Amino acid sequence: MSADELLQKAESLLVGVAKGTARPEPNRLDVNIGPSDLIAAATALHDARWGYLATLTGVDLGTEANRIEALYHFCEGDAIVTLRVTVPRSGGAVPTIHGLYANAMFFEREFMEMFGVTVTGLADTSHLFLPDGWPDGMYPLLKDTDLKAAAARTTGSEPPEMGRQGDRFIVPIGPQHPALKEPGHFEFAVDGEYVTGATVRLGYVHRGIERACEQQNYTQNLYLVERVCGICSHSHANAYVNGVETLAKIEAPPRAQAIRQLVACLERIHSHYLWLGVAAHEAGFETLLMYSWRDREIVMDILEQMTGNRVNYSASVLGGVKYDVTAAHAATIRRGLDKFEERAKHYLHVVTADSSFLGRAQGIGVTSKEEADALGLLGPTLRAAGVTRDVRVDAPYGSYKQFPVTAVVDSAGDLTARFKVRMLEV
Numbered sequence: 001m002s003a004d005e006l007l008q009k010a011e012s013l014l015v016g017v018a019k020g021t022a023r024p025e026p027n028r029l030d031v032n033i034g035p036s037d038l039i040a041a042a043t044a045l046h047d048a049r050w051g052y053l054a055t056l057t058g059v060d061l062g063t064e065a066n067r068i069e070a071l072y073h074f075c076e077g078d079a080i081v082t083l084r085v086t087v088p089r090s091g092g093a094v095p096t097i098h099g100l101y102a103n104a105m106f107f108e109r110e111f112m113e114m115f116g117v118t119v120t121g122l123a124d125t126s127h128l129f130l131p132d133g134w135p136d137g138m139y140p141l142l143k144d145t146d147l148k149a150a151a152a153r154t155t156g157s158e159p160p161e162m163g164r165q166g167d168r169f170i171v172p173i174g175p176q177h178p179a180l181k182e183p184g185h186f187e188f189a190v191d192g193e194y195v196t197g198a199t200v201r202l203g204y205v206h207r208g209i210e211r212a213c214e215q216q217n218y219t220q221n222l223y224l225v226e227r228v229c230g231i232c233s234h235s236h237a238n239a240y241v242n243g244v245e246t247l248a249k250i251e252a253p254p255r256a257q258a259i260r261q262l263v264a265c266l267e268r269i270h271s272h273y274l275w276l277g278v279a280a281h282e283a284g285f286e287t288l289l290m291y292s293w294r295d296r297e298i299v300m301d302i303l304e305q306m307t308g309n310r311v312n313y314s315a316s317v318l319g320g321v322k323y324d325v326t327a328a329h330a331a332t333i334r335r336g337l338d339k340f341e342e343r344a345k346h347y348l349h350v351v352t353a354d355s356s357f358l359g360r361a362q363g364i365g366v367t368s369k370e371e372a373d374a375l376g377l378l379g380p381t382l383r384a385a386g387v388t389r390d391v392r393v394d395a396p397y398g399s400y401k402q403f404p405v406t407a408v409v410d411s412a413g414d415l416t417a418r419f420k421v422r423m424l425e426v
Contacts, residue, residue: 003027006050006079013044014081025246027395028080035094041083042072042097051076052376052389053097056107058115060089060143068115070094078395089142093118103376114141114210129203140211147211168197175204181278218244218318226312231274233312234260234267241316242397248318256320257399263303263315266333269340270299272380272422276347279419283360288350295343298336305332344426351419361415368413380425383409384417 001009007029011021017037022030033041045051051074059069072083085094096119098105108119109128116139119125127134133155138145163170174185183204189197209228213221225240226233238260245252252260273296280288300310306329307313307322315321325333351357367377372385382389390407392400408424410417 001077003077003079006076007081009048010045010050010074010076010079010081013048013050014041017041017044027078028082030082030084032084032086035085035087035092038072038083038085039095039097039100042100045074045081046100050074051079051081052373053101053104053107054080054376056104056111058111058117058141060115060141061086063089063144066090068092068117070111070117072097075395087117090116091118092116093120095119096121098122101376102374113139115139116142124199127203128201129206131203140208143214147208175201222317223312223314226314230311231271232267234263234315237314237316238264238398241318244318250319252320252398254399254402255324258403259321259323259325260316261399261403262325262333263306263313266299266303267313269426270296270303272426273299275422276351276419279415280357283357283415285357285360288347288357292347295340298339302329302333302336305329340426344423348420348423351416351423358416361419364415366412366414369411372413380408380418380421383407384421385413386411 003026007023007027010029011018011031014021014031014033017033017040018031019034020032024030031041054073054075057071057073059071061067061069066089067086068089070085070087072085074081074083087094094117096104096108098108098121105122105124106128108122109124109126111117112119112122112125113127113130116137130140131154135150135153138150138153140147140150168189169191171188171190172185173188174180175183177184177186185201185204187199188195209224213224216224222237222240225236228236241252273292277289277292277296280286280292303313304310306325307315315323351361367375367381367385369386372382372387377385377387378389386409388407388409390405391397392405393407396404408421410420
């Protein structure tokens with residue numbers, strides 16, 4: 001179905017709860033609803049299997065308007081439906097849709113912490129990003145919140161303890177995690193050797209980039225959004241420049257769009273090799289870690305030659321790119337990718353044929369197609385569970401229409417399938 005047909009279907013599903021609709025872009029439908037109608041609207045989309053919940057974002061409309069908007073974004077192919085719910089800045093509340101969309105829980109907890117809107121019916125209302133000692137009543141993404149005053153009032157908190165809680169035995173791991181490369185805190189509930197439950201805390205590297213971006217100009221923000229992640233800095237910059245160019249009603253030249261895609265593909269290769277090495281390390285396969293990270297240097301050197309940097313490439317600027325691809329760059333890329341193709345085939349053989357590796361990966365962490373879809377998984381993890389969803393294919397942007405890619409899918413849903421999908425993408 002085309003985007004227009006998909007949006008017409010969504011509009012018919014929501015006709016009973018919509019207070020008004022708008023088409024800000026040909027592939028987008030905005031639906032205004034009240035908080036009391038949110039469950040009905042989400043149920044209509046869920047029961048019709050219309051798309052997946054991509055994210056929930058908040059917008060502070062300011063003290064004069066005295067309102068906050070909660071925006072629930074649902075995607076199906078290149079069609080986007082946004083449920084817009086407006087609540088008061090003080091005492092506002094929306095019901096949870098976690099019972100329909102499992103991934104909503106994380107979005108809703110973040111929304112509560114950052115905007116102070118109560119999400120009723122949410123089972124877990126503990127902090128996800130903010131410190132436990134963060135002062136009550138101070139919400140970082142409200143425009144009138146004094147962040148320096150909030151930070152000054154933030155107190156320390158007691159570290160979690162290991163031991164029995166009711167009928168469960170809790171084992172805390174982190175924030176200085178023995179295996180992960182970034183801080184994260186987990187509490188595992190165990191019954192003997194079996195893990196029966198887990199909670200996660202992710203906010204130790206939360207730096208308030210959203211709020212910082214509100215205080216800079218459009219060009220300065222380019223350098224902020226690149227620093228959301230050191231592995232995929234270009235993807236964040238690409239999302240940002242595409243958004244700003246859409247707002248400005250301008251389009252980057254075709255050559256610039258192709259260079260953006262080229263850098264994105266190179267970055268994806270280095271990201272997959274980084275993941276390959278780290279995952280092999282966690283499985284006790286140190287040799288694969290060393291070899292894959294050695295080969296990853298090939299693409300890091302290419303990116304450095306093209307842009308002058310191995311991490312934050314700053315390739316994209318508003319309306320174009322900062323660097324051209326010279327004949328020397330092209331020759332280096334071709335040589336490097338010839339080597340990469342050879343090595344990727346070797347690693348694909350290793351992760352699908354090595355008996356010691358398969359013993360630690362095959363049949364481990366199995367996620368069914370239904371579970372992956374219900375949990376809102378994305379990327380190679382989703383495609384390794386048999387769901388054909390790839391934004392580069394479903395909603396091609398930039399030069400992806402001119403230089404299309406093919407979605408790589410595997411149906412096993414285990415750790416081995418996740419290795420296979422990444423290596424086949426490379």
